[in-house]
Amino acid sequence: MKPKIILSLSGMALLFFVTESVFPHGMSExxxxxxxxxxxxxxxxxxxxxxxxxxxxxxxxxxxxxxxxTFMDVVKYITAFTVGHSIxxxxxxxxxxxxxxxxxxxxxxxxxxxxxYENLGGFKKFFEKAPNLLLMIFLLGFIHGFxxxxxxxxxxxxxxxxxxxxxxxxxxxxxxxxxxxxxMVALLFKWRRTKSFLQISSVSNRGLIVAGAMLFMMQMxxxxxxxxxxxxxxxxxxxxxxxxxxxxxxxxPDSEFNLSTGGGFRRNSLNLExx
Numbered sequence: 001m002k003p004k005i006i007l008s009l010s011g012m013a014l015l016f017f018v019t020e021s022v023f024p025h026g027m028s029e030x031x032x033x034x035x036x037x038x039x040x041x042x043x044x045x046x047x048x049x050x051x052x053x054x055x056x057x058x059x060x061x062x063x064x065x066x067x068x069x070t071f072m073d074v075v076k077y078i079t080a081f082t083v084g085h086s087i088x089x090x091x092x093x094x095x096x097x098x099x100x101x102x103x104x105x106x107x108x109x110x111x112x113x114x115x116x117y118e119n120l121g122g123f124k125k126f127f128e129k130a131p132n133l134l135l136m137i138f139l140l141g142f143i144h145g146f147x148x149x150x151x152x153x154x155x156x157x158x159x160x161x162x163x164x165x166x167x168x169x170x171x172x173x174x175x176x177x178x179x180x181x182x183x184m185v186a187l188l189f190k191w192r193r194t195k196s197f198l199q200i201s202s203v204s205n206r207g208l209i210v211a212g213a214m215l216f217m218m219q220m221x222x223x224x225x226x227x228x229x230x231x232x233x234x235x236x237x238x239x240x241x242x243x244x245x246x247x248x249x250x251x252x253p254d255s256e257f258n259l260s261t262g263g264g265f266r267r268n269s270l271n272l273e274x275x
Contacts, residue, residue, distance in 0.1 A: 040161075040168040047172020050151065052180060056108045056215055057144055061177065062184050063115030063208050064137060066201070069192070074185060080134050082177070084141020085148060086170055092149035093157075093166050101154075102223035104147045109215035111140045116208030119201075148173060 038046075051057060064081060068074050092098070114136070117123070123130040157165055191197050 040164055043165050043168035044172040044175070046155075047169040047174075048176035048179070049172075050148070050169075051173045051176030056105065056112060056147075056212075057177075058180055059112045059208060059211055060108070060115055060140070060144065061181060063112065063119060063205070065181065065184055065188065066119055066205065074181075077134060077137055078177075078181060080138040081141040081144070082174060084138045085145030085173075086141075088142045088145030089148045089152070089170050089173070090145075090166055092146055093152055094163070096153070097146075098150045098153050099146065100223060100226070101147075101150050102219045102226060104143070104150055106216050106219035106223065107143050108147050109212050109219055111143060112212030112215065113209045114140065114212075116205045116212060119205040119208070 061078070061081070064077050065074055068077060118130070118133060118136075121130075152166070152169055
């Protein structure tokens with residue numbers, strides 16, 4: 001493998017490990033508190049910022065527009081994605097349908113792998129006709145919208161005005177997506193005019209697959225925390241390992257040969273009865 005390719009993939013790997021710690025893609029306690037008395041504009045702002053820090057959604061959108069060269073193509077494919085995620089975002093939230101946040105984000109990460117593999121023409125190697133890209137983007141939009149809905153339902157939405165809160169959040173998502181999309185399309189338009197585009201395009205889409213796989217593993221890592229918290233021994237909603245202090249052993253006085261105490265030692269654990 002060429003050094004340039006290795007550096008590119010390593011750089012992307014480092015970027016997303018850093019991103020995971022800097023931008024935890026979820027609803028923080030600060031968000032929840034702010035929304036207790038929040039108006040529609042606050043939900044709109046939260047939706048926009050949620051999309052702009054949603055690295056999984058942004059990577060997927062980047063993969064969609066990577067090879068699109070006309071304005072109408074961009075509109076067509078992004079509209080399919082927007083309609084798809086808006087349907088599930090609104091309907092799932094209204095019906096109160098949720099999923100484990102780690103698992104749904106893991107599936108979203110796999111969608112990033114999908115779009116990168118599609119851009120590399122990977123499906124054409126195994127199928128006479130590759131899956132319809134427009135339809136797949138629409139269907140994958142359902143999954144992204146379900147993930148957004150699951151996050152939104154972590155907020156205190158209340159009953160009064162809930163429809164407008166959901167629509168405000170959804171509008172914010174779309175505005176954030178438009179901002180990100182404009183930057184992506186502008187950069188890609190300029191990049192396509194350089195000789196390096198065809199040389200690096202393969203590396204970039206392979207990087208999408210690597211990034212999606214990394215995000216998938218991170219989300220599954222978080223999911224395992226929730227189902228086996230005792231095995232991991234650190235908070236289920238935190239990816240950084242806050243290892244608990246291991247129990248120490250201390251000798252029990254005058255019991256060096258007392259087999260009932262395990263050879264004169266006992267665990268130095270918390271005594272809830274106040275010993």
